[in-house]
Amino acid sequence: MTHRSRKPYIAGNWKMNLDRAKSLDLIKTVKGRLGDGNDREVGFFVPAIYLADVTAVAQGSPLGVGGQNIWYEANGAFTGELAPRMLREVGADRVLVGHSERRHVFHEPDEWMGRKVRAALDTDLLPIYCVGETLDERKGNRTDRVLKRQLESGFDKVLPIDAHRVTVAYEPVWAIGTGETATSEQVALAHRMIRKWLAQRVGEEAANLIRILYGGSVKPDNAKELMGIDSVDGLLVGGASLQAETFLPIIEYDR
Numbered sequence: 001m002t003h004r005s006r007k008p009y010i011a012g013n014w015k016m017n018l019d020r021a022k023s024l025d026l027i028k029t030v031k032g033r034l035g036d037g038n039d040r041e042v043g044f045f046v047p048a049i050y051l052a053d054v055t056a057v058a059q060g061s062p063l064g065v066g067g068q069n070i071w072y073e074a075n076g077a078f079t080g081e082l083a084p085r086m087l088r089e090v091g092a093d094r095v096l097v098g099h100s101e102r103r104h105v106f107h108e109p110d111e112w113m114g115r116k117v118r119a120a121l122d123t124d125l126l127p128i129y130c131v132g133e134t135l136d137e138r139k140g141n142r143t144d145r146v147l148k149r150q151l152e153s154g155f156d157k158v159l160p161i162d163a164h165r166v167t168v169a170y171e172p173v174w175a176i177g178t179g180e181t182a183t184s185e186q187v188a189l190a191h192r193m194i195r196k197w198l199a200q201r202v203g204e205e206a207a208n209l210i211r212i213l214y215g216g217s218v219k220p221d222n223a224k225e226l227m228g229i230d231s232v233d234g235l236l237v238g239g240a241s242l243q244a245e246t247f248l249p250i251i252e253y254d255r
């Protein structure tokens with residue numbers, strides 16, 4: 001199966017940026033430009049406080065809207081956290097799990113990842129499970145080991161039958177927000193390793209349904225090259241997803 005048998009997935013992660021008015025403007029603009037969504041999937045991961053408004057504006061379009069994080073319990077004494085069902089309730093259909101900022105700024109441990117991915121799947125939220133090595137880990141030749149450890153924890157409770165609903169994002173930590181994109185060779189190697197691991201974990205047939213995105217300083221001028229890499233099924237975009245002028249050309253990388 002070649003990678004283009006999987007629908008390209010272009011996702012924007014707004015992180016803690018924009019405000020309510022700018023968020024709604026951006027969704028309106030992208031919605032207006034998007035076709036029927038048949039040939040590519042586009043999703044936005046927005047601050048949870050804006051989810052209800054953003055999903056209301058996105059309605060009637062193929063735009064997917066998701067949260068940037070969840071806790072894995074359905075309710076309880078977890079001050080400041082959000083249950084997957086709460087995101088569903090305000091219209092989200094997807095969620096990021098294990099983003100590098102969650103892991104490195106907020107110290108989320110590997111042990112939580114499998115439960116979060118499982119909780120998302122059980123609530124009908126499509127997870128993008130993020131993995132990626134730090135610069136020290138890459139320099140110390142530990143990239144493969146780190147990615148495998150992260151995959152192991154995230155896929156702990158994923159069954160072959162769930163696989164088509166899970167997306168993996170490879171985001172090298174050193175390439176996030178730095179302007180330094182991984183080289184095509186580095187991306188291809190990491191993606192191939194991830195797909196091989198997935199095939200061993202859930203079987204080749206199920207693994208072939210899982211999309212693997214690249215993230216880290218994706219811009220309009222490198223999107224086409226990145227999408228040209230045989231093992232890249234889509235892009236997870238931070239900074240360049242905050243404005244229509246930079247995000248639309250990434251969505252339309254092949255036009």
Ligand code: 13P
Binds near residue numbers: 013176179236237
């Ligand atoms: P940048 O595109 O700003 O490097 O962010 C990447 C990212 O972390 C997306 O989740």
